[in-house]
Amino acid sequence: xxGVTQTPKHLITATGQRVTLxxxxxxxxxxxxxxxxxxxxxxxFLIQYYNGEERAxxxxxxxxxxxxxxxxxxxxxxxxxxxxDSALYFCASSGxxxxxxxxxxxxxxxxxx
Amino acid sequence: AQTVTQSQPEMSVQEAETVTLSCTYDTSExxxxxxWYKQPPSRQMILVIRQEAYKQQNATENRFSVNFQxxxxxxxxxxxxxxxxxxxxxxxxxSLSNFGNEKLTFGTGTRLTIIP
Numbered sequence: 001x002x003g004v005t006q007t008p009k010h011l012i013t014a015t016g017q018r019v020t021l022x023x024x025x026x027x028x029x030x031x032x033x034x035x036x037x038x039x040x041x042x043x044x045f046l047i048q049y050y051n052g053e054e055r056a057x058x059x060x061x062x063x064x065x066x067x068x069x070x071x072x073x074x075x076x077x078x079x080x081x082x083x084x085d086s087a088l089y090f091c092a093s094s095g096x097x098x099x100x101x102x103x104x105x106x107x108x109x110x111x112x113x
Numbered sequence: 114a115q116t117v118t119q120s121q122p123e124m125s126v127q128e129a130e131t132v133t134l135s136c137t138y139d140t141s142e143x144x145x146x147x148x149w150y151k152q153p154p155s156r157q158m159i160l161v162i163r164q165e166a167y168k169q170q171n172a173t174e175n176r177f178s179v180n181f182q183x184x185x186x187x188x189x190x191x192x193x194x195x196x197x198x199x200x201x202x203x204x205x206x207x208s209l210s211n212f213g214n215e216k217l218t219f220g221t222g223t224r225l226t227i228i229p
Contacts, residue, residue, distance in 0.1 A: 104158035
């Protein structure tokens with residue numbers, strides 16, 4: 001267990017639907033990052049939250065949104081889903097100082113049919 | 114913007130041999146942090162090793178070591194005495210900060226296969 005919890009592990013949904021992916025960071029970590037990994041591709045940065053505030057945005061589609069709640073867990077919302085959104089979505093959290101490092105969750109595998 | 118380049122899409126090596134994976138990066142910053150992550154078939158992202166740019170000494174973790182050449186902006190990973198469990202995708206990554214407030218930028222990965 002890496003300490004970063006992602007739910008659900010697997011998700012199958014139809015085109016046009018909306019889903020929510022959840023991430024709980026490692027205890028004490030303030031930053032949460034979302035990455036998308038399509039089949040046999042690298043990790044594409046989507047968005048970062050730091051202590052509840054959006055800090056950086058990557059190649060995130062307008063159909064996608066995210067937020068970080070006061071308890072620091074984060075949710076990634078994907079709407080109007082298309083076949084091309086099928087991918088593995090990773091959440092990572094990072095600490096600072098002696099706890100510095102990026103820890104990844106086990107990912108949510110989204111399949112759009 | 115920072116970029117990370119891994120020029121070897123695939124590599125294979127015999128078990129027990131040594132293999133080196135290449136990574137170059139581009140940044141105008143002087144202080145930064147470099148990482149190698151392993152992604153086995155389970156798809157879990159596992160930290161292999163990290164290097165702080167201000168440290169001249171190359172990082173080592175058991176059979177894994179890096180060759181960090183700051184002037185050349187090169188950060189290669191050497192795996193000694195390779196094992197079947199080393200078969201995985203390996204990603205080189207870059208971050209500007211150790212305060213936990215900067216994103217990690219990844220290369221495209223190198224698929225490493227260890228041959229029995």
